[in-house]
Amino acid sequence: MVNSEVKNFLDIRDFSSTELENMLDLGLKMKTAMDDTEYLKGLSFGLLFSQASTRTRISFELAIRQLGGCSDYYNMADLQLSNQESIADTAAVLGRYLDGLVVRQYDMNKYGQARDVLLEIAENSNIPVINALDDQGHPCQAMADMLTLKEKFGEEFNKRKVVLTWAYAERRKSPGVPHSLMSLAGLLGMNFTIAYPDGFELEQEYIDFAKNKAKESGGTLEFVNELEAACEGADAIYAKSWKALDATNEQDSELRNAIRTDWTVDKRHFDIANKNAYFMNCMPLIRGQQATAEVVDSPRSIILDQAENRIHAQKGILAKIMGRSRDDR
Ligand code: CP
Secondary structure, eight states, X not given: OOOTTSOOBOOGGGSOHHHHHHHHHHHHHHHHHOOOTTTTTTOEEEEEXXXXXXXXXXXXXXXXXXXXXXXXXXXXXXXXXXXXXXXXXXXXHHHHHOSEEEEEOOOTTSTTHHHHHHHHHHHHHOSOEEESOOSSOOHHHHHHHHHHHHHHHGGGGGGSEEEEEEOOOSSOOOSHHHHHHHHHHHHTTOEEEEEOOTTXXXXXXXXXHHHHHHHHHTOEEEEESOHHHHHTTOSEEEEEOOOOTTSOHHXXXXXXXXXXXXXXXXXHHHHHSOTTOEEXXXXXXXTTSSBOHHHHTSTTBOHHHHHHHHHHHHHHHHHHHTXXXXXXX
16 A cells, blocks of 8 residues: 555546646746745655656756755666565665655556556655656656646636647557546646547546546547547647557557558648647657657647656646645745
8 A cells, every 4th residue: 555644646646636736837937937946955866767768867857956856867677676676675775765756667568567566666665756657657747748738828728629649659658648648638627639549549547537527627528539530620739659558569560550641640630720739749759650750840849848848847746745845834
C-alpha cells in the first residue's frame, strides 16, 4: 500500500481539478514572475530512469535547481538492480538518502507491469515519487500540455476544440500521454476529441474516468475512428502514437504499417481545422512519422512551447507536492 501521508504524483486521476489547477497556475506564475528560488531549498532529489529521456530529465534537473534543490540522475542499469537487488530494497535505500524521487520506467511488452513497479517504488521509498512516464501515464507531460493550451488560448482554453489523434510512428510508445491528457481534459471541462484507428483503443478505466469527470465538469469528450472527421473545426491537433494495448509486438507492427498514410497528420487536416489551429506533439518525433515536416515546422507548431513548459509545469507540481508553495508555508 502506498503511504497516503506521502504526497506522490503518480497519476492525474489521484487529484481534484482544483489541486491540478492550482499547480498549473503556480507553474504559470513562476514562469513569468521568476520569484521561485526557495520552494525546494535544501531538498535532494533522485531521477531514477530506465529509459532514454531528453525533455523529462533535463527539465526536471533544471526545475529542481531553479527552485533551490539539488538532484542526481541514476540509470537503473548502473545500480545493483542489474545484480538482482530487489526494487523494494532499492527504493527503501533511496528513501533514506533523498527527499523525493522522479521515476521513469516502462516496458511495452506487458501493459501494466511498469505501473506495478512504480507503485512498489512509492510504497517502499516512503518519500514523494513523481511519475516521469510509465506504461499507463505521463502526468507531467499532460500538465505541461495543459499549461501550454492555457497560455495560448487564455482563460477560455477549455472551450476550444482540442483533438488528440493516434498517429503512425515506427516505434511503439506508451499510451501515457493520451491516458493522462484525457483524464485532465475531463477534470478541467475541456472540449476534447480522441481519434484512433481500430485496434488502438485506450484503457477502459481511463475512458470511464474521463467520461465521468467530463459529465461533472461540463466538458465534452468524443471518441472517433476517422482522423479527418475529428479535425473539422479543431483549434489544436495533437499527434501521438501509442502501442496497441492488447496486441503482441508483431500484431501491433502489422496493424500500424497498414494504416501509416491515413494516420499521419498533414496539411489536409489543417485545411479543415479552424484557421490558425495549433499543431502539438510531446516530442521526440521523426518528421514523416506522426506528422509531415511541413506541419511540424509550420508557424502553427507549438511543440517547442510544450517542451519548454515541462520546466514550468513541473515547478508547480514540485512546489505543491513537496508542501513548500507559498500557500503552504
Ligand atoms: N516528451 C518526453 O517525455 O520527452 P523525453 O522522452 O525526451 O523525456
